[in-house]
Structures are given as C-alpha cells and as structure tokens.
Amino acid sequence: MWQKSKPYLLLLPASFTIILLFFGGIFDGLLKSFGYFPAIGETGLNLTAYDRLLHSSDFWQSMALTLRVAALSSLISAIIGAFLAVALFFVNNSTKKAIPRPWQRLFQLPLTIPHLVAGYMVVLLFTQSGFVSRLLATVGWIDGITEFPVLVNDSFGWGIILTYAWKEAPFVALMLYPVLSRIHGSWSDVSRVFGAGPWQFIREVVVPVMMPAWTIATFIVFVFTFSAFEVPYLLGVTYPSVLPVYSYQLYTSGTLSDRPEALAVNMILAAITILLGLVAYYISKRWNVLKGWG
Amino acid sequence: MSDLRIIDIEKKYRSAQAKDEASFLLSPVQLTIREGEFFSLLGPSGCGKTTLLKLVAGLLEADGGELWFGNENLSNVPPESRKFAMVFQQSLLFPHKTIEDNVAFGLKMQKVGKKKRLNAARSMLDHVGLSGFGRRFPEELSGGQQQRVALARALVANPRVLLMDEPFSALDPSLREEMRELLSQIQKDFRVTVLFVTHDRDEAFALSDRIAVMGEGQLRQIGSARQLYERPHNTVVASFLGLKNILSGQVTNGRFVSSDKIIDASVHHPLADGDYYMIIRPESIKAAAADQSGHVSIRGIVQEMKYVSGSYNLKVIAETQVLECVLTPFQAEQTAVGESIDLLVDMKEVWFLKE
Numbered sequence: 001m002w003q004k005s006k007p008y009l010l011l012l013p014a015s016f017t018i019i020l021l022f023f024g025g026i027f028d029g030l031l032k033s034f035g036y037f038p039a040i041g042e043t044g045l046n047l048t049a050y051d052r053l054l055h056s057s058d059f060w061q062s063m064a065l066t067l068r069v070a071a072l073s074s075l076i077s078a079i080i081g082a083f084l085a086v087a088l089f090f091v092n093n094s095t096k097k098a099i100p101r102p103w104q105r106l107f108q109l110p111l112t113i114p115h116l117v118a119g120y121m122v123v124l125l126f127t128q129s130g131f132v133s134r135l136l137a138t139v140g141w142i143d144g145i146t147e148f149p150v151l152v153n154d155s156f157g158w159g160i161i162l163t164y165a166w167k168e169a170p171f172v173a174l175m176l177y178p179v180l181s182r183i184h185g186s187w188s189d190v191s192r193v194f195g196a197g198p199w200q201f202i203r204e205v206v207v208p209v210m211m212p213a214w215t216i217a218t219f220i221v222f223v224f225t226f227s228a229f230e231v232p233y234l235l236g237v238t239y240p241s242v243l244p245v246y247s248y249q250l251y252t253s254g255t256l257s258d259r260p261e262a263l264a265v266n267m268i269l270a271a272i273t274i275l276l277g278l279v280a281y282y283i284s285k286r287w288n289v290l291k292g293w294g
Numbered sequence: 295m296s297d298l299r300i301i302d303i304e305k306k307y308r309s310a311q312a313k314d315e316a317s318f319l320l321s322p323v324q325l326t327i328r329e330g331e332f333f334s335l336l337g338p339s340g341c342g343k344t345t346l347l348k349l350v351a352g353l354l355e356a357d358g359g360e361l362w363f364g365n366e367n368l369s370n371v372p373p374e375s376r377k378f379a380m381v382f383q384q385s386l387l388f389p390h391k392t393i394e395d396n397v398a399f400g401l402k403m404q405k406v407g408k409k410k411r412l413n414a415a416r417s418m419l420d421h422v423g424l425s426g427f428g429r430r431f432p433e434e435l436s437g438g439q440q441q442r443v444a445l446a447r448a449l450v451a452n453p454r455v456l457l458m459d460e461p462f463s464a465l466d467p468s469l470r471e472e473m474r475e476l477l478s479q480i481q482k483d484f485r486v487t488v489l490f491v492t493h494d495r496d497e498a499f500a501l502s503d504r505i506a507v508m509g510e511g512q513l514r515q516i517g518s519a520r521q522l523y524e525r526p527h528n529t530v531v532a533s534f535l536g537l538k539n540i541l542s543g544q545v546t547n548g549r550f551v552s553s554d555k556i557i558d559a560s561v562h563h564p565l566a567d568g569d570y571y572m573i574i575r576p577e578s579i580k581a582a583a584a585d586q587s588g589h590v591s592i593r594g595i596v597q598e599m600k601y602v603s604g605s606y607n608l609k610v611i612a613e614t615q616v617l618e619c620v621l622t623p624f625q626a627e628q629t630a631v632g633e634s635i636d637l638l639v640d641m642k643e644v645w646f647l648k649e
C-alpha cells in the first residue's frame with residue numbers, strides 16, 4: 001500500500017499548491033466577478049458585471065482588437081515558423097549532418113529572451129525615432145523619421161504583432177522540426193520514384209505530417225497572445241486596449257465597483273481559452289494526429 | 295522493343311572525411327534487361343547493388359554512361375518522370391495515409407481521378423491478397439502485409455520497370471517463401487519487367503530468368519541460375535554461389551592432377567595443358583566405393599555432418615582438401631563423424647576453370 005501510494009504522497013504538497021493557486025485563483029475570480037465582495041459588504045451573487053460588460057462598446061472594441069492581434073500574430077508566426085522548419089529540414093537533408101547547430105542556436109535565441117525584453121527591443125528598433133527609422137532616414141530611403149510608419153503604440157497593434165511574430169515563429173519552427181525529422185529520408189525517394197516532384201512531396205507528405213503539430217503550435221501561440229499582458233501593455237495604445245490590459249485598466253481604475261467587471265473580463269478570457277482548447281482537442285483527434293506514429 | 299539498357303553507367307563515392315578512407319567505385323556496367331524479364335542482381339553486402347539500382351531509378355546521379363528504355367534516352371530524365379516503380383527493404387508506406395491512399399499514390403501523382411485510382415488500388419490490393427484492408431493505416435498491418443502493400447503500390451501505376459531492393463530480407467523465412475511465390479505469380483500476370491536486388495542465392499535462383507552476380511562494384515557474370523551454378527566464370531562467382539569444392543591442380547595430356555594428389559583423373563572435356571581449378575558441385579558427389587568408368591574415387595574422413603531438410607550436408611577432409619557434399623539420409627546413415635568414407639565424383643559433372 002505504502003509502496004504504491006508513496007510517489008503520490010510525495011507529489012501531494014506540490015500538486016496541492018498548484019491546485020490551490022490555480023483553481024483557487026480562478027474560483028476566487030469567478031466569485032468576485034459575480035459581485036461577491038465581502039470587503040465592501042457584497043455577499044450576493046449576480047450577473048451585473050457580465051451584463052454591463054456585454055453592453056459596453058469598450059469591451060467589444062477590446063475583444064475585436066484582441067482577436068485581431070492574436071489571430072494575426074499566430075498566423076504570421078505559424079507561416080514564418082513553418083517556412084523556417086521546412087527550410088531547416090531541407091538544409092539538414094542535403095547536408096546529411098545530424099543537427100545544424102548554428103541554425104538551431106539561432107532559432108533558440110528568441111525563445112530565451114523574455115517577452116518584455118523583446119517588446120523593448122521592438123520599441124528601440126521600430127518607433128519613429130527608433131533605430132530602423134533613423135537608419136532609413138540616414139541612408140535616404142525616407143525623407144525624415146516622421147515618414148516612418150507608426151508601428152509601435154499604434155491602434156492597429158502592429159508593434160504587438162511584430163514582437164509576437166519575432167518571438168513565436170522560432171517557437172513554431174522548433175515545435176515542427178522534431179516532427180519533420182521523423183520523415184523518413186527514403187520517403188522522398190519513394191515519392192520521387194512514384195512520380196512526385198519536390199512540390200508534390202511537400203504537399204503530399206511534409207505538410208500532412210506536420211499539420212497536427214502545426215495546428216497545435218499555432219493554437220498555443222494564439223491562446224498565449226490572446227491572454228498575454230505585458231507586450232500589449234508596453235506596445236499598445238491606451239484605447240482600444242486588448243482584453244488583459246482592459247481588465248487591468250478596470251481593476252486599477254480606482255473604483256471598487258469596476259472590479260467585478262475586471263474579473264468578469266478575465267473569466268471570459270479563461271472561458272474562451274478553454275473552449276478553444278476543446279476545439280483544438282477534437283480537431284486533433286479527428287485528424288488522427290497519432291496515427292501511424294505509434 | 296522496350297528493353298532496359300544500361301550502358302557503361304558508373305559511380306564513384308568520394309569519402310567525405312579523411313582521404314585515406316576507402317571510397318567506393320562502381321565500375322562501368324553494361325547490361326540489357328529484356329522486356330518482361332525477371333532479372334536479379336546478386337552479390338554480397340556492400341558490392342554496390344543498391345547503388346546500381348538507385349542509378350537506374352535516377353535517385354543517384356551517375357558519373358558517366360547512359361540509360362535507355364526502348365529508344366528513349368532516360369539518362370537525364372528525373373526519377374519522377376521515368377515511370378518506374380520501386381519496392382524497398384522496408385515498406386516505407388506513408389503513415390498518415392490509409393492503405394488505399396498509399397497504393398493509389400502513384401496514380402494520384404499522374405493526376406488520375408479519385409474514384410478511378412481508388413478502384414485501381416482496391417483491385418490491386420485484391421491481387422496481393424489484402425482485400426478489405428484498404429481503410430486501415432499502415433501501422434495496423436503486419437510487416438509482411440505492409441510489404442504486400444508496397445508491392446501493390448509499385449504495380450498499380452503500370453510501371454515500365456519494377457525495381458526491388460531486397461524487398462523480402464526483413465521478413466521471416468516462411469513469409470519470404472510465400473512472398474516469392476506471390477511476386478512470381480504477379481510478375482507473370484502483369485508481364486512487368488523486374489530488376490531485383492538480393493544477396494540470397496536461393497531467392498535469386500527461385501525467381502529469376504537471368505542473374506548478374508556482382509562483387510566489389512563489378513558485374514562478375516551474367517546468366518541463368520543453372521549456367522551460373524554449373525558453369526561459373528571464376529572462383530569468386532563459384533564460391534559466392536556456394537561452390538566451395540575448388541581444387542587447384544594441373545592438366546597434362548588430358549589428365550587432371552590436383553596439387554595435393556587426391557585426384558588423378560582423365561578430363562572429360564578437351565583442355566589445353568596448364569594450371570586449372572576443378573570445381574565439384576556438392577550434389578555431384580556420391581558415397582560409394584565401387585569404381586565406375588568416368589568417375590574418380592576419393593577417400594576421406596567425415597569431419598562434420600548436418601541434417602538439412604531431407605538430406606545431409608557433410609564436410610569430408612581428404613588430405614588437406616575439405617570437400618562439401620550432399621548425401622541422402624540413407625547414405626549418410628552408413629557413416630559417422632570421424633569415420634573414413636569413400637566418395638565418387640562423376641567427371642562429367644565437374645567444371646574446370648583456367649587459373
């Protein structure tokens with residue numbers, strides 16, 4: 001009995017802490033989003049916060065911006081990431097070396113840099129008074145730095161998208177590469193003998209093989225960018241702001257009555273994330289992600 | 295005629311690392327494979343069989359020479375346009391495609407409509423004894439079944455030449471036997487030209503119309519199984535084919551005397567005087583004392599006896615020469631390891647090679 005349950009018992013403190021912090025936090029947030037706030041004497045549960053949110057245009061603007069930024073970021077990093085992974089795969093195939101070290105290091109670099117730092121780098125590089133703008137002005141491609149497009153703290157969110165694309169494309173690439181490397185070297189021989197040119201090989205073999213991992217990687221990027229705070233906080237504009245920032249703004253507005261709304265925003269974020277997770281799970285199941293790889 | 299002609303194709307592998315490391319050279323190969331023929335490349339591991347096959351497939355670029363199919367020069371045609379098919383040692387099915395889709399792959403690449411190609415795939419699966427398996431994925435099949443699928447995939451697009459690289463060597467012996475029969479049947483049904491690579495003599499003998507024996511990057515001899523076995527051109531071919539009874543000696547005035555003097559007999563064929571090897575097939579040695587005309591008698595000591603499916607393989611030592619012979623169980627029962635035995639060799643059955 002002791003033998004069997006020992007590992008579980010040893011894990012108990014850690015799991016307990018995780019469960020308490022995670023679910024406890026969510027539960028606390030959920031209660032408060034329903035207006036439960038004993039500190040100011042509110043002990044009843046109601047949907048006022050949600051009702052007010054869903055009727056506020058600020059919320060919907062924020063939602064639209066969040067979706068747009070998350071969708072564009074994940075799409076762009078998915079495309080660049082896939083391109084990098086396939087390129088790496090072919091480089092590797094032709095050189096026949098085990099792992100092209102320098103390339104891998106290069107791709108790992110963005111992963112090690114914190115998002116906040118990446119955000120600052122984008123600020124330094126791409127503001128109108130930033131490095132790129134000055135460089136172009138000096139070279140004479142643009143007449144003055146004011147001609148440089150507003151990429152940072154713009155209302156569309158390009159700065160945020162740029163940061164995420166730079167940071168997440170290598171993540172996608174490194175998620176895909178191990179899958180691609182399982183492509184048998186002789187499969188390209190097989191497909192060539194049976195009449196497939198290089199493009200058909202990519203379409204028939206490479207893409208289908210990496211599709212499941214690609215979807216999952218893209219989804220992870222989407223969920224992350226959908227609910228991340230620091231980069232949009234640094235690179236976005238005050239209005240409209242993405243949902244996490246909107247929630248923060250509400251929470252710190254100074255009015256205690258805004259707090260249930262702030263937490264309601266978080267709950268909606270969490271709900272959407274879970275929903276997306278389920279969708280991704282069913283899609284990946286339908287696609288036989290693991291078929292043939294047992 | 296749609297023969298496959300290999301004209302002086304050669305290939306050199308340069309070793310990527312140190313210069314002193316041995317690189318491999320496939321000497322110019324000259325070979326014509328007739329339409330509908332089952333042709334095998336037989337040779338020991340590392341002799342360049344796969345290399346030659348890949349050169350024919352176009353998967354490797356030749357350093358020189360030409361490849362013709364009928365009157366079409368394929369030398370510079372990429373593999374995807376050669377209309378060949380190939381079966382490898384592993385089945386190499388695509389794990390993300392169903393069996394049907396795997397089989398239909400070649401037709402899909404030829405832009406055949408979905409319905410048509412799936413029908414063709416199903417009927418080909420029928421042919422290899424796998425009807426009803428079409429919807430499965432490769433991992434749900436046994437190794438032998440996967441190899442059948444690989445065969446179906448290769449045949450479905452009506453290839454001009456079917457290239458096979460040791461397709462059955464990963465299967466267990468009984469399955470191998472079964473696959474050989476299947477392949478033989480299918481080859482006759484479809485009248486497809488086959489270029490088959492193997493290091494297994496029995497496999498090559500069982501399947502092939504003609505065989506090329508390879509060694510160290512060279513074609514050593516081409517012929518039917520019987521020609522190769524009974525009339526090998528040199529001792530390398532002979533010993534690779536399992537002819538281990540090679541006695542060196544001299545012919546003078548129509549008599550062969552082996553260097554260890556265990557054989558002194560008149561030669562059946564007219565041979566000029568000189569140094570020769572005499573090759574005795576294990577099957578043409580009998581255990582008998584009574585002398586008959588045209589036979590030569592050898593006395594030796596039984597060194598080893600092995601029972602092999604219906605007969606005994608014996609190693610008999612006569613002076614310094616080890617002779618391998620195949621005896622019936624009845625003959626073998628008359629003797630035992632360590633005892634002396636009288637052997638009789640029919641001089642009509644032996645084969646002489648000039649040294």
Ligand SMILES: Nc1ncnc2c1ncn2[C@@H]1O[C@H](COP(=O)(O)OP(=O)(O)OP(=O)(O)O)[C@@H](O)[C@H]1O
Pocket residue numbers: 307308309318337338339340341342343344345346493
């Ligand atoms: N890409 C390569 N680069 C350098 N040398 C190679 C390469 N491929 C094969 N060789 C060498 O060429 C020789 C012939 O190889 P090949 O694969 O043709 O042999 P094989 O007859 O098919 O042997 P097996 O029966 O073991 O498959 C070997 O000595 C091998 O080491």
Ligand SMILES: [Mg+2]
Pocket residue numbers: 343344345459
């Ligand atoms: Mg080989």
